[in-house]
Amino acid sequence: MDIRGKKLIIVGGAGLIGSHTVDLLTQEDVGEIVIYDNFARGSNENIQDALKDPRVKVYDAGGDICQTDVLDAAIKGADGVFHFAALWLLQCHEFPRSAFNVNINGTFNVLDACVKNDVKRLVYSSSASVYGDAVREPMDEDHPFNNKNFYGATKIAGEAMATAYHHRYGLPMVGLRYMNVYGPRQDYHGAYIAVIMKMLDAIDKGDGPTIMGDGSEAFDFVAVKDCGRANVCAMKADSVDRFYNVGTGKRTSLKELAELLLELTGCDKPIKYVERSQATLVRNRIGCPKRAAEEINFTAQRDLREGLLELIEWRANHKADVLARQKAVGLA
Numbered sequence: 001m002d003i004r005g006k007k008l009i010i011v012g013g014a015g016l017i018g019s020h021t022v023d024l025l026t027q028e029d030v031g032e033i034v035i036y037d038n039f040a041r042g043s044n045e046n047i048q049d050a051l052k053d054p055r056v057k058v059y060d061a062g063g064d065i066c067q068t069d070v071l072d073a074a075i076k077g078a079d080g081v082f083h084f085a086a087l088w089l090l091q092c093h094e095f096p097r098s099a100f101n102v103n104i105n106g107t108f109n110v111l112d113a114c115v116k117n118d119v120k121r122l123v124y125s126s127s128a129s130v131y132g133d134a135v136r137e138p139m140d141e142d143h144p145f146n147n148k149n150f151y152g153a154t155k156i157a158g159e160a161m162a163t164a165y166h167h168r169y170g171l172p173m174v175g176l177r178y179m180n181v182y183g184p185r186q187d188y189h190g191a192y193i194a195v196i197m198k199m200l201d202a203i204d205k206g207d208g209p210t211i212m213g214d215g216s217e218a219f220d221f222v223a224v225k226d227c228g229r230a231n232v233c234a235m236k237a238d239s240v241d242r243f244y245n246v247g248t249g250k251r252t253s254l255k256e257l258a259e260l261l262l263e264l265t266g267c268d269k270p271i272k273y274v275e276r277s278q279a280t281l282v283r284n285r286i287g288c289p290k291r292a293a294e295e296i297n298f299t300a301q302r303d304l305r306e307g308l309l310e311l312i313e314w315r316a317n318h319k320a321d322v323l324a325r326q327k328a329v330g331l332a
Helices: 016-025 068-075 089-094 096-116 150-169 194-204 224-236 254-265 290-295 304-317 319-328
Strands: 007-011 032-036 056-058 080-083 121-125 173-178 180-182 210-212 221-223 242-246 272-274
Touching (some): 007 016, 016 032, 080 096, 096 150, 121 150, 121 224, 150 173, 180 224, 180 304, 221 224, 221 304, 224 242, 224 304, 254 304
Parallel strands (some): 032 056, 080 121, 173 242
16 A cells, blocks of 8 residues: 555554554655554553654544444544554463453454445554464464464454455455564563563673573564564555564574673673473464565564664663563562
């Protein structure tokens, strides 16, 4: 879709990936950018720079995807919609009924509002959680759904509903399956991305990072700014009824991650290894980036070293915010 002059709605636009997508959209020749967010997880700080752009505004009548009348009013007149709003993985584990209401029923509400308002394109935020643990590497988009947690189940349901709405009503949609996202504005709620923050917390305290297990568990760490760019690419693309991995395709073990963080921070403390938790959800997940490169023109640009340096710099400049996030989850 040609996004020049278009009105775009960013559902969950004050969150981690949503706010970076908003930032990148301000660099495009779009007409209007409307952030629809209830700020349960997003923050005003995440969008304070973007709001300096006169094309950007927060929808002032509300931002809850469970409030169908407000959501419908917000999407009216929109050309394109990004859907980021969701409860995170550990919330879904603890509160499955709330996860159903937000992630499944809320996504249905977004789909329905898009059809009612003749939205020209929807970009849906899914997750690599749909894959579960790898049965082959790298995971391409045809990898079987091996998910065993409720968060992944809600994302599978969202994909299935989006597919059905495309075939039933002609809704032009694509979905993005993010690998392990990290970067500035990151919080402590992600079951996988939080490992980086916890390692940095330990280093801040003068300790070495702690790894559960032997450090061989490996993931595809993708910088949040690349995820934002993937969303812009997906909105500009012409493909429909397709899902894409958003990752680097590169394998990084937890041991390699910890060693790199020690190097980048100048910490000389040893890595600590403890018994692997029974709550460990996935042990290997590396995505194949080929389809995204070929069909939506997205290839991750930041390597892990560059992305971690950006995160470390952001933490250093946002110590009060980092402390507040730690307190919010009982880490300080």
